[in-house]
Amino acid sequence: MEILKVLVVDDEPGIRSGIGRIMRNFTVSYPFMEEDFAFELIDAETGEKAIEIIESQNIDIILLDNQLPGINGIEVLEYIRKIQYDALVMMITSYASLDLAVKATNIGAYNFVPKPFTPQELKTAIESITKQLYLKRMTRKMNKEGKQIRFQFLSVLSHELKSPINAIEGYLKIMQEKQVGDNIDDYAIMIERSMERLKGMRTLILDLLDLTKLESGKKSRTINQVDIYEVAKMAMDTIEPLAIQKQVKVYLDAEENLYISSDKDELEIILNNLLSNAIKYNKDEGKVFLNISKDEKSVKITIEDTGIGMSSEDMEKLFQEFVRIKNSKTKNVTGSGLGLSITKKMVELNGGTIYVESTPDVGSKFTVSLPIK
Amino acid sequence: MKSDIQKTILVVDDDSDYLFQMKLQIEKFGFNVITAEGQNQGIKILESTKPDMAIIDLMMENMDSGFILGHKIKQKYPDVPVIIASAVTAETGMIFGVESKEDKTWIKADLYLEKGLRSDQLHREINKLLKL
Numbered sequence: 001m002e003i004l005k006v007l008v009v010d011d012e013p014g015i016r017s018g019i020g021r022i023m024r025n026f027t028v029s030y031p032f033m034e035e036d037f038a039f040e041l042i043d044a045e046t047g048e049k050a051i052e053i054i055e056s057q058n059i060d061i062i063l064l065d066n067q068l069p070g071i072n073g074i075e076v077l078e079y080i081r082k083i084q085y086d087a088l089v090m091m092i093t094s095y096a097s098l099d100l101a102v103k104a105t106n107i108g109a110y111n112f113v114p115k116p117f118t119p120q121e122l123k124t125a126i127e128s129i130t131k132q133l134y135l136k137r138m139t140r141k142m143n144k145e146g147k148q149i150r151f152q153f154l155s156v157l158s159h160e161l162k163s164p165i166n167a168i169e170g171y172l173k174i175m176q177e178k179q180v181g182d183n184i185d186d187y188a189i190m191i192e193r194s195m196e197r198l199k200g201m202r203t204l205i206l207d208l209l210d211l212t213k214l215e216s217g218k219k220s221r222t223i224n225q226v227d228i229y230e231v232a233k234m235a236m237d238t239i240e241p242l243a244i245q246k247q248v249k250v251y252l253d254a255e256e257n258l259y260i261s262s263d264k265d266e267l268e269i270i271l272n273n274l275l276s277n278a279i280k281y282n283k284d285e286g287k288v289f290l291n292i293s294k295d296e297k298s299v300k301i302t303i304e305d306t307g308i309g310m311s312s313e314d315m316e317k318l319f320q321e322f323v324r325i326k327n328s329k330t331k332n333v334t335g336s337g338l339g340l341s342i343t344k345k346m347v348e349l350n351g352g353t354i355y356v357e358s359t360p361d362v363g364s365k366f367t368v369s370l371p372i373k
Numbered sequence: 374m375k376s377d378i379q380k381t382i383l384v385v386d387d388d389s390d391y392l393f394q395m396k397l398q399i400e401k402f403g404f405n406v407i408t409a410e411g412q413n414q415g416i417k418i419l420e421s422t423k424p425d426m427a428i429i430d431l432m433m434e435n436m437d438s439g440f441i442l443g444h445k446i447k448q449k450y451p452d453v454p455v456i457i458a459s460a461v462t463a464e465t466g467m468i469f470g471v472e473s474k475e476d477k478t479w480i481k482a483d484l485y486l487e488k489g490l491r492s493d494q495l496h497r498e499i500n501k502l503l504k505l
Binding site: 163167 | 401
């Protein structure tokens with residue numbers, strides 16, 4: 001049980017004791033909160049007294065009347081905002097006018113409850129403010145610890161891993177119950193889809209292993225003089241089956257003997273990922289141009305396709321983990337959503353840069369620049 | 374009699390295999406099924422069609438796509454029952470209730486179902502919400 005300190009600022013003793021009665025033994029719980037919340041009440045009959053208490057104690061929630069004998073509620077609110085005090089404020093006043101409500105919320109009041117209120121109205125308001133406070137503090141804590149990103153990563157990951165299992169299980173169940181016929185051929189599409197999902201899952205797991213190694217910094221690197229031309233030829237061999245399947249032609253334009261000092265496997269992953277994307281997101285019978293050129297300091301690799309392209313909005317998210325551009329043109333393309341995120345990390349590991357240019361329905365062009373060193 | 378007319382159920386999910394399986398299953402119950410592969414496509418269909426019920430996934434284009442879509446459906450057609458079907462609890466341990474009054478203020482759905490429900494259970498829940 002966590003105790004939240006509630007400061008009640010009101011000049012009417014009846015209101016203060018009323019709130020005290022309502023809040024006694026009142027607790028707030030939500031399914032996603034680890035603990036229940038109970039409340040400790042502290043009274044102030046003037047704004048001046050309230051400020052004194054705010055300065056000397058850690059208050060979580062402030063119930064604030066506007067009509068006070070000395071300084072008014074709005075002034076107290078302004079003070080709270082000025083010192084960036086970590087509490088949520090709810091205005092309680094019998095002079096509830098729209099003006100005041102707007103003013104109060106503009107300068108940071110969370111909520112507004114007109115007086116007189118029923119015990120239930122107060123409880124509902126307290127519940128909502130408690131939830132807000134909890135979420136606010138939780139988000140801040142998570143941001144501070146970088147946990148939010150990790151949590152997001154994990155929940156998306158488990159989603160990506162579970163979806164294929166569910167899909168395959170679903171198909172198997174249909175087959176087990178012979179739902180669409182007695183002949184194995186009746187299930188051909190389902191078998192094909194299951195294989196496809198398994199393939200996707202395997203890619204995801206392999207990509208994930210690459211990513212984990214990269215992230216943990218435990219990836220062993222073997223730096224040699226590597227001929228990018230050779231790597232490009234190899235990558236083209238690797239993706240050839242995919243290219244034939246989509247009837248996409250890949251053109252290579254590069255000088256031979258383009259040596260840079262790097263890890264050969266890393267370069268292969270970079271080229272494989274970019275080439276397979278250029279094919280996957282291409283039109284049937286489309287083209288891919290792989291150009292590699294060199295100046296004194298760096299090697300520039302461009303991979304240009306004649307594919308579906310993407311909007312500038314999609315481009316912004318493209319290199320993030322698990323981002324897959326979802327629209328009617330990409331719905332039949334499988335992928336882990338990790339390829340480009342891995343590619344970018346690999347490029348950066350090599351001290352290089354990567355960027356994309358794209359026009360919807362015309363194509364995309366990825367440019368990678370790697371230092372020769 | 375209204376119940377003689379075939380009811381139409383909109384199923385929204387970004388997993389095409391799940392959609393295929395749900396369509397097969399729900400059509401067997403005797404309903405008409407329209408499918409949408411995400412929040413945006415779902416919204417587009419809702420512009421021109423009023424289904425008798427919607428079954429929507431939670432995580433689609435965005436992590437909260439299902440909530441947003443549920444909200445939009447209820448805004449446009451308050452009387453159309455909405456089921457949020459997700460695997461989110463099994464995946465993250467997060468629990469969403471939609472039954473209490475407070476839950477209803479922020480989750481616009483009539484029922485939350487975990488994916489992988491048995492066919493007969495699904496049928497029962499659909500019938501209950503359609504008052505059949």
